[in-house]
Amino acid sequence: MLEFYIVIHLFFLLWVMFNSFCLPTLPSISLLSSSPLISVLIPMRNEERNVERIINVVKSLTYHNFEVIILDDHSKDNTKSLVQQAIRNDKRFKLIEGKPLPNDWVGKVFACHQLSLEAKGDFLLFLDADVSLHPNSLEHCISSFDTDTGLITGFPKCPTNNILSRLLVPMQHFIVHFHLPIIIANKTKISAFTAAHGAFMMFQREAYEAVDGHRSVKDSLVEDIHIARQVKKANYYVKLMNISQYISCYMYESSKEVWGGFSKNIFPGLGRNPLLALFLSLFYAVVFVYPFIISLFYSFTYLSFVLIGLVLAQKWTVDVTTKQTSWNFLLFPFSVIVTLLVLFYSMFLQVSKRGFSWKGRTYL
Structure with a gap:
């Protein structure tokens, strides 16, 4: 299992590096x-x-x-x-x-x-x-x-x-x-x-x-x-x-503005497509969160460190390219989890007809 994830994330790292170069x-x-x-x-x-x-x-x-x-x-x-x-x-x-x-x-x-x-x-x-x-x-x-x-x-x-x-x-x-x-x-x-x-x-x-x-x-x-x-x-x-x-x-x-801004944009940014949102949620959970779970709790070995390093290196590459805080990549698994939470909340705002609010205005 770890070997498979390592191969996948080595490919992803090379892709992100190439994309950043482009x-x-x-x-x-x-x-x-x-x-x-x-x-x-x-x-x-x-x-x-x-x-x-x-x-x-x-x-x-x-x-x-x-x-x-x-x-x-x-x-x-x-x-x-x-x-x-x-x-x-x-x-x-x-x-x-x-x-x-x-x-x-x-x-x-x-x-x-x-x-x-x-x-x-x-x-x-x-x-x-x-x-x-x-x-x-x-x-x-x-x-x-x-x-x-x-x-x-x-x-x-x-x-x-x-x-x-x-x-x-x-x-x-x-x-x-x-x-x-x-x-x-x-x-x-x-x-x-x-x-x-x-x-x-x-x-x-x-x-x-x-x-x-x-x-x-x-x-x-x-x-x-x-x-x-x-x-x-x-x-x-x-x-x-x-x-x-x-x-x-x-x-x-403020954190309230962060939550409001991303919940306004994230589901509409996916074309308000629930199937696409669910697919991406599953993809990010399996590809970026699950490796940390199996590495830290089920298979704490040398290969675990390699896998975690490959996952974090992808975020580090992007952060360096875009001049973000140098250590922020260490928060990557938590970033993915919170992003998925915001996505589901954004979907809820759409399905419940509460609409997306920003600066005192609400849009359905």
Whole structure:
């Protein structure tokens, strides 16, 4: 039994290493023949804790030709006043107020749609308010575009500040590196092979308009993946890149937010398909949790250490590639267990018709 698992996990480790190698990084040197206008578009709803940081970060960008449009999406805290204070008289910034949310739209998607209508740029960069950027980020990103590249996106470095975020947040990186053939995702226009992260999505304007922008995914809770697929269907490439050297995302402040955010996304991210969710749950339990059980409780031998090392090495490879906390891989079996618990809770929210709640709104 252990020998079989060792062979399987040796193959998985080689696959994860190969996939990580195939994930391109942003170019370290930017050689720009021109400086097209970039519209930096930031939707905000109850983001008072992030306002000062994100605006100061954007002000520090070294790229000289950009505009910033911020939408206050009916915030119930001091987001709007803090934005006004932070931007002061900087003419690069514009604050707009969100319109009432239509019944058939998801809140963030509608906010992004409104931002796009105000944007004048040749490139549209959608940022979440909890993102932090290296000052040279825009130069490196725009240098990554080819003429037939419609979208550049990637999973940022995600600092974690509580146990639940340590368990769950880095798993999004692992799932992509383990399941998605990155070379196929980046080198073909096959829409099924696509991943994206809504915290950082940079579109060529013509590609964004070709898919009718966020209107094409207006009712999606995982609009980042769905709009990326639309871009591919419109005959553009989508580049999934390792942006962790330049982009960070402080996704959740509390364990409650971590649980709420992942339970909102995980089952919809599987297309709300219960059979697929059950299959993946069984796969992860058998492949990633069971080896620890049999190694630690039934067969505590040299081969047990080899098997555990191979399993942990897969997570370590991804964590190092994406610049996560170096020792976080040691929590991997617990991360898998908690991920499965969140998945089942997300399925429960769907089946019970309670819906998925986020920032004071509930979506069925």
